[in-house]
Amino acid sequence: QVQLQESGPGLVKPSQTLSLTCTVSGGSISSGDYYWSWFRQPPGKGLEWIGYINYSGSTYYNPSLMSRLTISVDTSNNRFSLRLSSVTAADTAVYFCARIPRGRRYFDYWGQGTLVTVSS
Amino acid sequence: EIVLTQSPGTLSLSPGERATLSCRASQSVSSSYLAWYQQKPGQAPRLLIYEASSRATGIPERFSGSGSGTDFTLTISRLEPEDFAVYYCQQYATSPHMYTFGQGTKLETK
Numbered sequence: 001q002v003q004l005q006e007s008g009p010g011l012v013k014p015s016q017t018l019s020l021t022c023t024v025s026g027g028s029i030s031s032g033d034y035y036w037s038w039f040r041q042p043p044g045k046g047l048e049w050i051g052y053i054n055y056s057g058s059t060y061y062n063p064s065l066m067s068r069l070t071i072s073v074d075t076s077n078n079r080f081s082l083r084l085s086s087v088t089a090a091d092t093a094v095y096f097c098a099r100i101p102r103g104r105r106y107f108d109y110w111g112q113g114t115l116v117t118v119s120s
Numbered sequence: 121e122i123v124l125t126q127s128p129g130t131l132s133l134s135p136g137e138r139a140t141l142s143c144r145a146s147q148s149v150s151s152s153y154l155a156w157y158q159q160k161p162g163q164a165p166r167l168l169i170y171e172a173s174s175r176a177t178g179i180p181e182r183f184s185g186s187g188s189g190t191d192f193t194l195t196i197s198r199l200e201p202e203d204f205a206v207y208y209c210q211q212y213a214t215s216p217h218m219y220t221f222g223q224g225t226k227l228e229t230k
Binding site for chain 2: 046047048049060062063096098104105106107108110111112113
């Protein structure tokens with residue numbers, strides 16, 4: 001069964017870049033059968049879609065984050081990554097990665113999430 | 121951007137009762153693009169229903185989804201203790217290419 005695991009710093013300073021990685025196990029990220037996505041959830045609030053990438057590197061981003069966002073894929077290590085620049089306290093959230101079956105519009109497997117706090 | 125509004129915000133029921141959760145969209149949503157998730161504290165969301173009415177793998181039959189256009193419903197026929205959680209609906213829109221969630225319904229024990 002596929003598993004996704006987020007990793008990265010739990011604390012980022014304002015104006016710096018937030019970087020997270022999602023490692024996929026139990027399946028190949030380059031199979032082409034799935035797209036790979038990021039979400040976030042501020043403490044006590046709802047879910048926000050950040051963006052997704054497919055195995056070939058094609059990306060779709062949330063328009064509200066597009067100017068600060070880069071999602072990339074590393075097929076040799078079966079993982080994909082998120083970089084969000086110029087962070088502020090408003091970017092403090094639990095960040096999740098998830099999988100989208102190709103051709104579908106829902107998220108069937110999720111990582112457990114990792115809390116990132118933006119603070120000096 | 122399509123906005124999803126879930127109601128009620130909080131639903132207080134007892135185990136064994138029937139739960140009906142609503143998700144209303146600001147514009148028509150294709151049934152193929154509507155999903156429901158369950159989230160418990162400290163956990164990731166879990167897919168329950170996709171394409172408005174199809175149960176995800178391993179989801180009990182007491183969970184069902186229905187609706188079309190702008191009005192969608194998640195029904196839990198007989199509540200089990202493990203069903204008390206927050207539930208989110210999610211939609212996909214083509215223009216702009218975007219996924220959005222409702223604000224959630226908290227299902228709590230009465």
